[in-house]
Amino acid sequence: MKFSDDELVARTLSGDYRAIARFITRIENNDTKAAALAASMRRACGRAHVVGITGSPGAGKSTLVDSMIRAYRAAGKSVAVIAVDPSSPFTGGAILGDRIRMNLAAEDPGVFIRSMATRGSLGGLARATLESVHVLDSAGFDIVLVETVGVGQAEVDIVRTADTCVVVLVPGMGDSVQIIKAGLMEIADIFVINKADREGALHLEKDLYSLLALEEFVPGQWKPKILRTVATSGEGVVEAVVSTQEHLQWLETSPQGASRRLAVVTQTLVSLIAHRALDEKLSGREELLNRLAQECVSRKRTSLEAVAEFFKKNGH
Amino acid sequence: MKFSDDELVARTLSGDYRAIARFITRIENNDTKAAALAASMRRACGRAHVVGITGSPGAGKSTLVDSMIRAYRAAGKSVAVIAVDPSSPFTGGAILGDRIRMNLAAEDPGVFIRSMATRGSLGGLARATLESVHVLDSAGFDIVLVETVGVGQAEVDIVRTADTCVVVLVPGMGDSVQIIKAGLMEIADIFVINKADREGALHLEKDLYSLLALEEFVPGQWKPKILRTVATSGEGVVEAVVSTQEHLQWLETSPQGASRRLAVVTQTLVSLIAHRALDEKLSGREELLNRLAQECVSRKRTSLEAVAEFFKKNGH
Numbered sequence: 001m002k003f004s005d006d007e008l009v010a011r012t013l014s015g016d017y018r019a020i021a022r023f024i025t026r027i028e029n030n031d032t033k034a035a036a037l038a039a040s041m042r043r044a045c046g047r048a049h050v051v052g053i054t055g056s057p058g059a060g061k062s063t064l065v066d067s068m069i070r071a072y073r074a075a076g077k078s079v080a081v082i083a084v085d086p087s088s089p090f091t092g093g094a095i096l097g098d099r100i101r102m103n104l105a106a107e108d109p110g111v112f113i114r115s116m117a118t119r120g121s122l123g124g125l126a127r128a129t130l131e132s133v134h135v136l137d138s139a140g141f142d143i144v145l146v147e148t149v150g151v152g153q154a155e156v157d158i159v160r161t162a163d164t165c166v167v168v169l170v171p172g173m174g175d176s177v178q179i180i181k182a183g184l185m186e187i188a189d190i191f192v193i194n195k196a197d198r199e200g201a202l203h204l205e206k207d208l209y210s211l212l213a214l215e216e217f218v219p220g221q222w223k224p225k226i227l228r229t230v231a232t233s234g235e236g237v238v239e240a241v242v243s244t245q246e247h248l249q250w251l252e253t254s255p256q257g258a259s260r261r262l263a264v265v266t267q268t269l270v271s272l273i274a275h276r277a278l279d280e281k282l283s284g285r286e287e288l289l290n291r292l293a294q295e296c297v298s299r300k301r302t303s304l305e306a307v308a309e310f311f312k313k314n315g316h
Numbered sequence: 317m318k319f320s321d322d323e324l325v326a327r328t329l330s331g332d333y334r335a336i337a338r339f340i341t342r343i344e345n346n347d348t349k350a351a352a353l354a355a356s357m358r359r360a361c362g363r364a365h366v367v368g369i370t371g372s373p374g375a376g377k378s379t380l381v382d383s384m385i386r387a388y389r390a391a392g393k394s395v396a397v398i399a400v401d402p403s404s405p406f407t408g409g410a411i412l413g414d415r416i417r418m419n420l421a422a423e424d425p426g427v428f429i430r431s432m433a434t435r436g437s438l439g440g441l442a443r444a445t446l447e448s449v450h451v452l453d454s455a456g457f458d459i460v461l462v463e464t465v466g467v468g469q470a471e472v473d474i475v476r477t478a479d480t481c482v483v484v485l486v487p488g489m490g491d492s493v494q495i496i497k498a499g500l501m502e503i504a505d506i507f508v509i510n511k512a513d514r515e516g517a518l519h520l521e522k523d524l525y526s527l528l529a530l531e532e533f534v535p536g537q538w539k540p541k542i543l544r545t546v547a548t549s550g551e552g553v554v555e556a557v558v559s560t561q562e563h564l565q566w567l568e569t570s571p572q573g574a575s576r577r578l579a580v581v582t583q584t585l586v587s588l589i590a591h592r593a594l595d596e597k598l599s600g601r602e603e604l605l606n607r608l609a610q611e612c613v614s615r616k617r618t619s620l621e622a623v624a625e626f627f628k629k630n631g632h
Contacts, residue, residue, distance in 0.1 A: 035620070038620055039618065039620035039621055039624060056372070130619065130620075131620065134618060134619070134620060258613065261613050262609055262610065262613050265609045265612045265613055265619065266605065266606070266609040268612075268619050269605060269608060269609055269612070269619060269622055269623060269626070270594075270598070270605070272619060272620070272623045273594065273597055273598065273605075273623055273626060273627075274590065274593075274594040274597075276623065276627065277590075277593040277594050277596070277597040278586075278589065278590040278593050278594075280593070281589055281590075281593040282586070282589065289582065289585060289586070289589075290582070292585060293578055293581045293582040293585055294578065296581045296584075296585070297574065297577050297578050297581050302355065302450060303446065303450070303581065303584050303585060303588060304351070304354055304355035304446075304447065304450060304588070305355050306585055307585060307588045307589055307592065308355060310585070310589060311589075311592060
């Protein structure tokens, strides 16, 4: 089914699932008209609580997210999930494990679930994710969960644009050095030690407290929480959900929360500006880019010279 | 010790370690003069074989890289390593485990090792890494190894700009679905199953062959190799190094290799253009950005509207 642009906006604002799905597909396909339409929807914008969830592959994020959905639903909140999934064109983005979730969503009108795949590049995923969050926010969801697959810089950048960041860890996979390396200490509002019934959970918890002890917290600042869950049994999941709500409370009522929000928004804007600046720069200049690339391959230029030339031709 | 710009270039071209280190520090600090100097060095540029190495934290990449350095040295090649390390300001980038390498480098003039830390953003790391590769190439190293910590999109983008991409996997950490999710199938020229003495190595190998069997390879195309190593004992490491050399051979002598090189160079140029485009866009407009961010926090604008406004004010 096709929607006219007006219909698409009207139906999305009323929470129509197929319209929302279609809207997000258009955003994913880099449809600039859809981006403009998304920008035009102001109703209730900024109303959703955006919760980012990241952690190593294998930490049980998907299962945790499924349990969190149930906990939010039990508290009467509607939930949309964007699973940021840098999948390969090779599979077309069809990843195992999503079927369970799709069933969850199919059975409950208060749940919307969507995978967001990368098509190559550089900020494209960040932009598509942010615009989709905006659409889901406008559609009236109380909670938007943004879940990433990996813990790379791009994923950290995406999760960082959320109101509340949950970092999922698991005993025995990497140690605290890895946490630091992945830059997770800086972004975590809540640490969840999942699979906490496994050996090493206490050790990991102790490590986290030691790492936090090295940081200085001024009064009024949010001090990251450390929680233990067993997502498969649901143990600790309600506490995790309550912690996200406490964090939102802090964001909305304290001056420190307000400045945290400002930092997050600035990061979001820079990320969106970056993507658009690149689009502008490349638009209509594919031939020049291709010629310069050829010259690099044949060693006539270095890549740095080629970039200098690209900007010179642009009149910059 | 300080170098004049001319000295810096001359000493770098002659392979002086302190000059190279200083050069890379300036690049890391986003010193635009240093970037221009790097662009001016043309001697022997494009001579180095750039090998990217990525894989999950815990896969034993660092140990593998150390063993590979030894194998390259035994083959008479000089080796520079850039460890792309998204470390937190919290630790100042001082990560454990680097001491062993530093000793390796201190003892052997044919080895240069350097960590490249992120300072926040969006392509900054990619740019600094590429420019540093260029400096090391100009300084005359035969091999430049670019090693990443995580397997996020940003890391994949960085490794993708290498001539040859090595993906390190380890039995029992995640399965083939994770490999697909991380987009590693697309970029791997060589799969190394490290810690191959562990249970599950055969299973992982079988999985990889099944995944590769799903892809179509036209005659003349490079078919990713699958190797087993035990980096701690050195087992299989020479074979890994030989495979990187075979891949280089393919790149340099086949038409399919030439088009692969073109794709890589194009990706590199786009990445560099993206960073510079953002810098241009933000330069001198911090105040506007800050005001727009404030308006988003106070819900006067959505982030998408703020970005539209930012570009309007710019006359674009």
